[in-house]
Amino acid sequence: MSQLFYLKACSSTNDEISKFLLYEKSDFLGLHTFNQTKGRGQYGNTWASAAEKNVAYTLAVKTQNFKVSDYMFNYYTAIIIRDFLAKLTDLPVYIKWPNDIILKNKKIVGILIEKKKIIQSNYFIMGAGFNVLQDNFDEISNAGSLLTQTGQRFELEDFTLKLHNYLTEKLKNYPSEQEIMEEFNRNLFRRDQVSVFEIKKERQNGIIRYADEKGELWIDLENDGLQRFYHKEIKLLY
Template sequence: MEIYRYDALSSTNSELLELSKKNAKSWTVVWTSHQTAGKGYAGSNWVSEKDRNIAVSVLIKSVLKYDELIYFNQWISVVLFQFLSQFSNDLWIKWPNDIILKNKKIAGILIETHKADSELNIILGVGLNVNQLDFGSLPKAGSLASELHRKFNLEEILSGFMTELENAYLEIENKNWENIKNSYNQHLFRRNQVSTFIKNQIEFQGIIREVDGKGRLVIENLEDKKINAYQHKEIELKY
């Protein structure tokens, strides 16, 4: 594992993409404690204070097919969840790939890919709020420090997560998709609880039942008793 640390970067994913085009090896890592223009899932932004959080990207050269990236997303969500669970048991995976601690989003994942010969270059980006306390106008955002009331060492957190990630990769190599999906659903935020959802600006009551094999959120609508599966951005969970 080759690790590059930067004092500041606009985006670790963008930097690693450029390195991958210059034949960077698999398991090349780029990280910074000051990401100035981080990218989130489906085009959202990731806002981070200087020297308080971790933005890290990992290059994994793989022979996975595009339709298997659903399980890759679930796998990294579970790995990050399992690593962070040493600090609290009030932790959940929010579909599709956020980590929730005490009802606050503390981490997000962004996966980007590009083909290189017969391989699929996967750039795995993780943003983890560690010591940031002020989130301004983002009431659903939090950090390890804000929710657990202690300060953390960024280098120790990063080192521990990288070890967990590398050790867990055997599940991807063995394509243990069913185990990965089951673990993901086991820790799914607000699963089997009555929740409020918004679709097409209309609220309704429903229950999350699972995330299916296509990565869709399966919700039982308590008003019309129908069960529907939704892609990301088709539905919003209020919490």
């Protein structure tokens, strides 16, 4: 059973969903708003969102339902969000390691997954911010939306309902860890292409080879050869 709740405005759907979990018993509990005022990203980053133009969505699922590692769950979340958007737009959509979603070289989704214990149950709290109708990103040159990248205007409520139904269905039967890794790497942004990276404030060319089961990214660097990196140790410039 799944449920989807709506708030007219909130600071962060990842924070607010805990209040709903105190009273609801669904296997999949979703919360969304079109006006998130203090969205959070990975490692303390903020996620700015224009009111009534984008979707902030969080899905809470019990960790006991998933017999995979946290890294695998993170990867699989990125995969199914990528798949949903690829089917919706009929365009190539990629995953920028570790879990941003890229459409036509612009970031259109940021994902934040946390684990929380609420009333003796452990949950994966899957939060994602979707740029849907926003058409101005000021100085954020690598950000875009479904509108800017496809020219299509999606109705926010309909978009969210389809998203929620798709994710909950895909999470009921997840693939093996090997299949998750293969699918993640198949859709990895800039894989096997020469790219520019920033490492300790210095730039160097390199080629992304693959992500591994430990959450690390392997890059063949022009000067240093094949190296592995964890998030925030290296920055892809695009």
